[in-house]
Amino acid sequence: MPLAIYMLGLAVFAQGTSEFMLSGLVPDIAADLHVSVPAAGALTSAFAAGMIVGAPLMAVLSLRWPRRRALLVFLTVFLLVHVVGATTTSFGVLLAMRVLGAVANAGFLAVGLATAAAMAGPRATGRATSVLLGGVTLACVVGVPAGAVLGQLWGWRSAFWAVAAVSVPAVVAILRSVPATAPDAAAPGARRELRALRRPRLQVTLLLAALVNGATFCTFTYLAPVVTDVSGYGTRWVPVLLALFGLGAFAGVTAGGRLADTRPMRLLVPGGLALLAGWLLFALTAGSAVVALPLVLVQGALSFAVGSTLIAQVLRTAVEAPSLGGSFATAALNVGAAAGPLLGGAAIGAGLGYRSPLWVSALLVALAFAAAGAALAVRRAGGSAREEVPAS
Template identity: 60%
Template sequence: MPVFIHVLGLAVFAQGTSEFMLSGLVPGIAHDLSVSVGAAASLTSAYAIGMVVGAPLMAALSARWPRRRALAAFLAAFVVVHVVGAVTTNFPVLFATRVVAAIVNAGFLAVAMSVATALAQPARQTRATAVLLSGVTLSCVVGVPAGALLGGWSGWRAAFWAVAALCLPALTLVFRSAPADAARPRDVSIREEARALRSRPVRSTLLQAALVNGATFATYAYLAVIATDVARLPYGAVPGLLAAFGAGAFVGVTAAGRVGDGRLGRGLVRALCALPVGWAALAITGACAGPLFVLAVVQGGLSFGVGSALVARVMRVASHAPSLSGAFATVALNVGAFLGPLLAGVATGAADDYRGAAWVSAGLAAAATAITVTAASRARTRARARTQEQPL
């Protein structure tokens, strides 16, 4: 595995920390800038919207740039907007920095995915994608709790400064160690790539990725209140529960990178079939601390492992769209991350039970499983038809 892919993983770790750390900084931001808690919490939605809009837009705009220039420009812009966010005393300016940060984050991730798959050998492209996504999972396990602690000790601005500082080594390494192949421009036809993305396998896999990530974040957003209000655990147990979920996610992504190949194989189908069962089990047993912790680890591993495998599959089936495939995979994941908690909020409000979020996750995962089983069945039918057509 080329060392430069791990450099990209470091940058993704810093960006993932920025994306998720807001949940622990909302009270401090609301107090310091004299805005409501709801207004401060909207910074999270601003980031999600920026990711959805920014991924295809930035991928298209930077398609003809040398890869080194694109990666460095996006990462440098990410550093600058965090410095601006750290010093501003104006909430609209802070809101704008979150949107811009998300747009350049999406652009960086889209380019990084295409570079990682181009640098890796064909048999290791899934692992290369997993290295990038492991940066996101590590940010959940390490970066977000560290940001929350730093924000508690030194204020929310310190967390913004820390993210900017964390990006600097990656930015330096991008300038110094980006391989020549990653810096050479390509003749890119965005129109042809867009046509390639309209194929049934690509659309099906993007939908699956959105559903699986929606299922993941529908429950993840409510995991803390399930622990405190349903399982009656002390608030001090919440970081441990979130860390357990994140540790499972890291193991899942790592395992998917080692055994996945971007195909719709039996392992992926079985993992997808297990997902809705696990979410339903969490909904049923979520009032008990032991099963809650165990299922947090299991579902974290399955969810992020399957999600990583689906992203690798998008890159495989959309090989004729190397610039846009990573961008649309990013869009699918973030659409799921945005809509999943919204659906969970409707369900928990209607049932007056936070375990309704896990039932939403089970339903979304079941929909993804149905699509997968149907696609696998079609693939087997086509394979049998080709076998029968061959002359004896």
């Protein structure tokens, strides 16, 4: 695996830390900038919205750029946004910086996925994808807890400075390690890439990725109240269990990356069934601290093993849309990351209790299987109909 791919993973680690670190910083930001806690919580929603919109938009705008230039522009903007965020005293400016940072993050991840897949080659697309998505899981394990500690020691601004500092070596590494290739004049334009993205198989895979990721972040977002109010753990166990989920996610994305290149369906079908069974079992047994502990690890592993394999399948299927394929994969991930917590929150708000996000996660994975089954049935019916048409 080329060194440049690991450098892209380092940048994704910094970006993943930025995306999730506000979970432990919102009260301090609200107090410092004189806004309510719900208003400060909008910083997370703004980041998710910027990721969803930014991925395809930035991919189109940078379509004719050399990939190294696009990566450097997006990462540099991301770095500068965090410098501004760390120094501003205006909540409005911070909110704008979160949106701009998310757009730059989305553009980087979209181009980064395409770059990693191209550098690794078709036989190692899954491994390359797992390296980049592994940066997100490491952010959950290391970056987010570290950001919370920095916030407690030196204030929330120190976490923003830390993200900017981690981005600096990534900029230098990409400048040195990513090949400085000229844009391919023969590469398909935006219209041709968009036409390629209309393929039903690709659209179904994007839908499955969004549903599985929605299930993942539905429970992950509310894991703290699940394990404290339902499983009976003390609050001091929350960082441990969050890190355990992240460790499982890192193991799952690593293992999934290797299997995705050789036996993707053997991972997706049994792994998806195990993921569904795990969410159901977790929902039924969440009141047992003994059972909840291993399930946090297992569900983290299965969620990211299946999710990263689906993203690898998107990149492999979208060979005629190398730039926009990565952007739509990024958007699908973030649609799930935004919708899952909203659905879980709606279930809690409806009075169904803190166990309800687990049931919602199970429902989303079940919907993924239903969508895949319906798409397979339609494809087989279409094939049978074509076979019945006599040759002219």
